[in-house]
Amino acid sequence: MKNKILYLSLLVMISVLSCGVPKSEYDKLKSENEKLKNELDDCNNGAEKLIALVEKSYRENNYSEARRNIELLSQKHPESTKNAEYKELIKDIEKKENEQKIQREIAEKERIRLENINNTGMWSVRFYVDEFGEPTKQGYITNTSPIYGMFSNTATQNSDLKVDLLIGNPSDISIQLYEYARNNPVKAISSDSYSVLIQDKDGGRLSLTAVNYSDRLSLNKSSSRKLHKVLVKGGTIKFHIKDIETPTTQYEFSISNADWYENAIAKLMNKK
CATH class of the missing domain: 2.60.40 (Immunoglobulin-like)
Known part of the structure; x- marks a missing residue:
């Protein structure tokens, strides 16, 4: 809900800025617009939310999404104590991603073999x-x-x-x-x-x-x-x-x- 309010506020700001207004009002609106952008970014990419997304993605074996949120946390919240912990988690994610890749390759090879079950080549x-x-x-x-x-x-x-x-x-x-x-x-x-x-x-x-x-x-x-x-x-x-x-x-x-x-x-x- 908060995201929707922030989006609407941004739209109002843009609408007002598109009309002729005094420079002082323009600067004030611009400042408030930047503040709203920061609040919106914090809603989407706050440390707690990113940490929750990392944990959720990892539990669901969605390792690419977990990696993406770990990288966002490191970029936007370098002060977070979770960054050091996630450096080790990244190693585990890389290992599991490689395992998933191998399993996909095995499954694909077996799919092709079954499609050609009567083909014995030479x-x-x-x-x-x-x-x-x-x-x-x-x-x-x-x-x-x-x-x-x-x-x-x-x-x-x-x-x-x-x-x-x-x-x-x-x-x-x-x-x-x-x-x-x-x-x-x-x-x-x-x-x-x-x-x-x-x-x-x-x-x-x-x-x-x-x-x-x-x-x-x-x-x-x-x-x-x-x-x-x-x-x-x-x-x-x-x-x-x-x-x-x-x-x-x-x-x-x-x-x-x-x-x-x-x-x-x-x-x-x-x-x-």
Whole structure:
């Protein structure tokens, strides 16, 4: 109510000032106008009111409004003892705002995933076959189309390479390498160890080890889970693989867009 009275008083002042009045009256009205402005500002931004607004906004988790009123209190009432207390509160507000931001990002990512629940991107869920060529219940994820790259060794440089990823679950990932992009994967006589350097979509790098016991490079459970997390992030993923015993034998390839891998994993796990 007091605010309304002050607003009306200001309007009256403006109306009077717009008419011809003596200078002494004008100066008096101007002074009273400034006084009313100050009273109005004090009504809106008084220390007690700002403190109450800070407390209310904080309780309601409206951290941006709490921050705004803390800043107003500091500007308009630097003498308030609450300013020192609110310096610590600002740190807590920043922490909670960051938590809210993370939760919003998680919720938005999940919303997009659910909207694309049937989209598995470059990935397909398939099933191994038995001796008669019949599908078994053992499923796996693989790239729908071959991944291409290059390989080099003592006999060749930058020759064509074809790659398949075989993912039984997040703890069971293997890589098949096809030199010269042919149909027979690289095989091991006994067991061959390889270093596997991976760069994720953000430029982060992983250095893993894989072993070829037959016709694929198998990652252990720990390394598989690390690669799984990289695949979940999606985007472009780069691989550099080197034969540990024969370092001149190297393989390079990239996944241009691993997005929607998490949908393929969900689909695979639901079928098991």
